[in-house]
Amino acid sequence: MHLKHREFSIPSLFLPLFLLCSSVHGTLATDASLEFLDPTLPPALPSQTPKCSVLVLQQDFTGTVGTSPVTTNYTHPVDCPAPWTRVVLELSLSASGVPVQKDRIAAVWIDGAEILRTSTPFTINHSAFWKVHKDVTRYTALLRRLSGGGGTVSMMLGNSNSKPPGVFTANVSLHFYRGALSAKSINNGHPSVKGLYREPADHVIPISQEKASNGSSFWFQISGNSDISTASVVIPRNTYRAVLEILASYHADDEFWYANPLQTEYLQGGLGETRANGGLRQLYATIDGKFVGGHIPFAVIYPGSINPYFWSPVAAIGAFDMPTYDLEVTPFLGLVVDGQPHEIGLGVKHSQSYWLLTANLHLWVDRWSDAVEAMLVDYRAPPLRVNPQAEWRNQDGSSEIDAEGLLRFVGWVSSSKGNVTTLVRQKVTFKSQVVVQNRGTVRQVEMINKEAMTVGVHRGKNQVVGRVQLFMDAPLQVQTSTVNAAGGAVLRNTRLYHQLEEVLKLNDNMAVSTSMLTDRQDAEGTVLMHDGMPVWGGGSTKSSYKYRDENTCYLRTVDAAGGAVKNDVTSASCAAASAAQAWVCLGHF
Ligand SMILES: *[C@@H]1O[C@H](CO)[C@@H](O)[C@H](O)[C@H]1NC(C)=O
Numbered sequence: 001m002h003l004k005h006r007e008f009s010i011p012s013l014f015l016p017l018f019l020l021c022s023s024v025h026g027t028l029a030t031d032a033s034l035e036f037l038d039p040t041l042p043p044a045l046p047s048q049t050p051k052c053s054v055l056v057l058q059q060d061f062t063g064t065v066g067t068s069p070v071t072t073n074y075t076h077p078v079d080c081p082a083p084w085t086r087v088v089l090e091l092s093l094s095a096s097g098v099p100v101q102k103d104r105i106a107a108v109w110i111d112g113a114e115i116l117r118t119s120t121p122f123t124i125n126h127s128a129f130w131k132v133h134k135d136v137t138r139y140t141a142l143l144r145r146l147s148g149g150g151g152t153v154s155m156m157l158g159n160s161n162s163k164p165p166g167v168f169t170a171n172v173s174l175h176f177y178r179g180a181l182s183a184k185s186i187n188n189g190h191p192s193v194k195g196l197y198r199e200p201a202d203h204v205i206p207i208s209q210e211k212a213s214n215g216s217s218f219w220f221q222i223s224g225n226s227d228i229s230t231a232s233v234v235i236p237r238n239t240y241r242a243v244l245e246i247l248a249s250y251h252a253d254d255e256f257w258y259a260n261p262l263q264t265e266y267l268q269g270g271l272g273e274t275r276a277n278g279g280l281r282q283l284y285a286t287i288d289g290k291f292v293g294g295h296i297p298f299a300v301i302y303p304g305s306i307n308p309y310f311w312s313p314v315a316a317i318g319a320f321d322m323p324t325y326d327l328e329v330t331p332f333l334g335l336v337v338d339g340q341p342h343e344i345g346l347g348v349k350h351s352q353s354y355w356l357l358t359a360n361l362h363l364w365v366d367r368w369s370d371a372v373e374a375m376l377v378d379y380r381a382p383p384l385r386v387n388p389q390a391e392w393r394n395q396d397g398s399s400e401i402d403a404e405g406l407l408r409f410v411g412w413v414s415s416s417k418g419n420v421t422t423l424v425r426q427k428v429t430f431k432s433q434v435v436v437q438n439r440g441t442v443r444q445v446e447m448i449n450k451e452a453m454t455v456g457v458h459r460g461k462n463q464v465v466g467r468v469q470l471f472m473d474a475p476l477q478v479q480t481s482t483v484n485a486a487g488g489a490v491l492r493n494t495r496l497y498h499q500l501e502e503v504l505k506l507n508d509n510m511a512v513s514t515s516m517l518t519d520r521q522d523a524e525g526t527v528l529m530h531d532g533m534p535v536w537g538g539g540s541t542k543s544s545y546k547y548r549d550e551n552t553c554y555l556r557t558v559d560a561a562g563g564a565v566k567n568d569v570t571s572a573s574c575a576a577a578s579a580a581q582a583w584v585c586l587g588h589f
Pocket residue numbers: 072073
């Protein structure tokens with residue numbers, strides 16, 4: 001499954017560039033191998049040495065389009081038994097083949113359950129290596145079974161070997177840690193993980209293609225708005241809690257969904273969009289056809305998108321460890337704990353062809369009961385209120401989609417833990433705006449994507465057991481101007497601002513904690529594109545990753561320009577934060 005690349009399409013006439021800042025241009029070094037990186041929070045670990053590390057899979061991926069994932073039988077060291085405090089997946093990769101290796105989508109599965117979706121970098125004129133670390137403690141149920149013997153680990157990296165030829169070499173390792181987390185280490189890998197998973201689930205059931213078929217792996221391929229893929233599952237009758245985790249990537253006509261304007265009669269086909277259906281998408285799930293929740297995805301910018309020089313060598317937010325989307329489906333347990341098979345469906349509203357989806361159903365079971373009693377008591381799931389508006393005159397104009405949504409689900413589950421009611425409330429505020437000016441040569445894309453989610457758990461009338469509140473804010477701004485160059489080439493100048501902010505408030509047994517993550521990138525640069533490939537260009541990207549809770553602050557700022565890291569500072573104090581945030585010439589525009 002390789003990414004089908006398409007020009008970030010903009011019709012080109014002459015226009016003035018908005019070069020407000022000088023950016024660094026030049027050809028990247030051709031000799032040495034370049035290390036690509038994704039500056040995120042290091043996983044919280046008990047100590048520096050794992051109890052054991054297992055090299056699970058080693059594989060060269062050449063022409064893999066249309067093939068099945070590579071699968072190996074897993075053998076666990078006997079002296080490294082469960083339980084583990086932390087388990088970290090390490091994917092170590094290298095890419096060779098000049099001049100260019102396009103970005104590819106890859107994934108790792110345990111017994112058919114996907115635990116990582118990732119993209120490879122877009123490399124220009126050099127070989128590359130990089131590592132992805134992911135805290136996979138939440139998949140302990142899979143790892144326990146795996147360590148018991150008889151399990152498999154699979155990996156797919158969709159590399160088209162026809163053009164350009166190249167080899168990706170991958171090592172997949174698992175690191176198992178025991179012992180207490182050191183007091184100094186940061187609380188948890190990602191705040192959102194902590195929020196909904198607390199303790200890892202007892203079962204993790206893959207919602208995916210049962211058999212890895214050729215080319216599509218275990219992924220469901222979603223070809224549009226009305227397409228929905230389903231898997232049939234039997235849920236243990238003693239399940240008292242359930243979270244559905246969705247993994248997604250977008251391809252072909254929807255590779256740039258976040259920059260897609262709305263169609264008008266003037267625009268039809270004019271901007272090169274396959275179907276200008278706007279920049280709103282919603283991932284969602286169903287149980288027996290009933291909508292049980294959704295999320296507007298975070299716009300992960302693939303390494304070959306907008307300007308490949310921006311992402312060399314620092315990956316765009318989420319590109320190496322794509323975000324997963326959790327739905328708390330505990331209120332719906334009453335519909336499924338009858339021991340019968342039920343259909344879990346996955347889809348993407350407003351989508352075009354195609355999305356690759358899977359999900360993992362995390363289930364917590366009550367060992368002291370054979371069956372729980374449960375019931376859904378309040379269900380409010382109106383579709384998103386979508387307000388599309390577009391006005392075009394020839395190639396110029398603007399389009400806007402506003403969307404708002406409010407969901408509310410309440411259900412109780414009665415088990416040996418008592419009769420516990422779970423309330424899920426989600427509020428979504430979204431706006432996508434695309435403005436095209438100067439006879440189609442200047443395009444501004446702006447996205448506002450905010451979500452507030454509360455999961456409240458109470459016993460009896462008013463005894464609060466716990467509450468998780470997650471606020472997410474993911475603004476994106478892209479300004480692009482294009483000039484036609486000789487021989488059909490196109491010169492593009494782009495400025496970008498992208499951010500993921502998550503605030504998590506946890507209220508658990510009277511203890512209250514708040515954590516905050518701000519992952520931000522600002523980039524500017526120029527690229528000369530010919531036949532969909534970069535011929536010349538440059539870019540500078542400032543990344544800042546800040547995590548703060550009551551006890552800690554972690555700040556890492558990385559400045560990259562001209563294909564190299566110019567500055568990489570990690571600080572355990574946020575004192576430097578304000579200076580780092582004072583961008584000289586980029587920022588909100
Ligand atoms: C993996 O295990 C299965 C079943 O035990 C066996 O048929 C297969 O040959 C094994 N594969 C390898 C590569 O050892």
